[in-house]
Amino acid sequence: MSQYSINVRALKRAPNRDAESSACLRVENLNLRYLRSQSDALHNISLAIPRKRVTAFIGPSGCGKSSLLRCFNRMNDLIEDCRISGQVYLESEDIYGPRVDVAALRRRVGMVFQNPNPFPKSVYENVAFGLRIQGINKKRVLDEEIEKALRAAALWDEVKDRMGSNALTLSGGQQQRLVIARAIAVQPEVLLLDEPASSLDPISTLRIEELIYELKTRYSIVIVTHNMQQAARVSDMTAFMNLGRLVEFGETDTLFTNPKESQTEDYITGRYG
């Protein structure tokens, strides 16, 4: 494990500073409450996700980091008893505004879930799904876009000879990269990753982390993770959350080496639960 992590660390040190640094997603006074529970799941969150960087959300289980992530593409709309107040801006557009096309929003903000969830279709059709939804059905265009997405997800060489086989026959790590390929095939601006490696073995995890590093040149990435080493390896910015509040948000290096809040320090040094 250690030799891999050194490898990634070396990659990470090659900075991406020239990327535009303004925020792509801005959250203002966001509150989220599940009607069945007594307290707020998210309490007065305000933060700005930088463009073309990797932002990690860390924190103990149930701290609300996944809930926050799901606010960015309005995935929480599917939960009936979920109430949200406050604003989330995607490039200065309020995504909870009155005339927002949620499907269009989700095309711009892609998401990858904790467990690989490829559709029970062929590898090809999985990646083609988002494109077909947009009405792209020309085989030539699809072939090209699918190859591009699979190459970007570092999966092309493994699946190019089995495009027609069922995606569920791939290994877990391959499935997760397929899901990432599926998400980037529709060219989103932001990519949300909800614990993308938590169900994978260390080698598959490493490949996903390498992939995240490569993808940040083109996409703004937000990743939720339980794994603090992973956050330290892959992210430029880190937000530490606890009990539905944003405790600390800053440059990853600073947050891990010199945290301002004692809560953060307790958590990253392992004194917390």
Next chain:
Amino acid sequence: MPTHEAETLTSSAETLDDGVRRAEPFVWLSAAAVVTAVLLLAGLVVLLAGNSLRFFWPQPVVFLNASSVGQAGLLGVVLRRETPRDSIQEQLLVLRGGQEFFSSPVEWISAQDIQSEERPRHAVTIERVDRGRLYGFLDALDVRGERISLAALPPEEALRLFLAALERSTSMSADQLRYRLRLSTGQIVERPVASVSSLHFANAMSWSEKAIYFLQAIGRFLTESPRQSNVEGGVLTAIVGTVMLVLLMTIVVAPLGVTAAIYLNEYARGGPVTRLVRIAVNNLAGVPSIVYGVFGLGFFVYAIGGSLDSVFFADRLPAPTLGTPGLLWASLTMALLTLPVVIVSTEEGLVRVPRTLREGSLALGATRAETVWRVVLPSALPAVLTGLILAIARATGEVAPLILVGVAKYAPGLPISAEFPYVHFDRQFMHLGFYIYDLGFQSPQLETVEGLVFATALLLVGIVLMLNLSAVILRGRLREAFSVEEGFR
């Protein structure tokens, strides 16, 4: 505490209670239930198969010399031998055919009256286009007044000549080509050859000839229309009627049931109203089918059909055009009857589609409708098919509501034809289930049609079994293709 554990694990004194506990009585109980069910089904199939195969297999024609039937004796097929409860004498039920010559085509004879029983090789069975069978001995053929004697010829030769005449009978008038048959009473009857549908010498047939006859008889059963108020001929009309009914029903119930299930599972909020609707749907499945029949008659036939008549066919009133039982109304009634089955099983399939698949689709910018159509429904397809097949199987076997909304004892025309509009929704139709009921329980001469009833029942059970089997196979294939559980998770 370790001593206590050791004690319970190695208890040497085995009581009966321990034995029962180890033998797991519930395994035996549940296995017994399965065995009972399988045996009952197997018994049913064997009973039906045995009786109907005997009906198609050529039975030996016996000549009985019995004191009770007079000097001439009795020629026919022994249908049954049984001893009545109030007697110790065995009784024989003999089918002697020729209903216009005898008071009854079947005759009970006491076994003790029989002086001799033989199987004459040249006894012929003639199946006629109308009026049932004739048993007797071929005497001669009259071709344009010229008589060819068949009486002395061996059966094979007589059969060859007769079949040749049968082939030519279409090009000659009925009077020019006639055959003479000597009945067991000695009486000679003369009939046109054209009225014969087939003939065979059952006692002179070899095993392979019997097998060929057997297959031909099954073929005629499946491809001919009923004749002689259903007691003769095949069941083609009933098969076509049943298939058309089920087909139309499926076309109606599939989209309706599936979309209703999609609404209940994908769109409706899980409130008390949804729960109420779901309970109502489940209860609809338990409503007696005759109630659906009454509803179909009142709502579809009289209300809808009647008002359509008064709008579009007012000039023909009071004679109803659509306001009368027919194929369309029967299909709609059956669709209503099977709707709960389709809704319930489709919903079960939809529930089993993991939420992560829906989220994956939505996260790619698909709308809810696109998600349902492209991801959820394909994954739930096996369950949808299961529901449809269950519905089809139920509709195939259902009779009670049909009596009210469109089935006919005898329908002269098929509900489909080669000329416009091809499918005649307004026509009455025949149905295998009703055919069994009508023939087996409304017929004045049950003994003569028993075989036909058994054969039809076997056919119906076979159709339902085949439908279920095809559903199982299809579902297995689809599960492989759309398996969500498989793979590395």
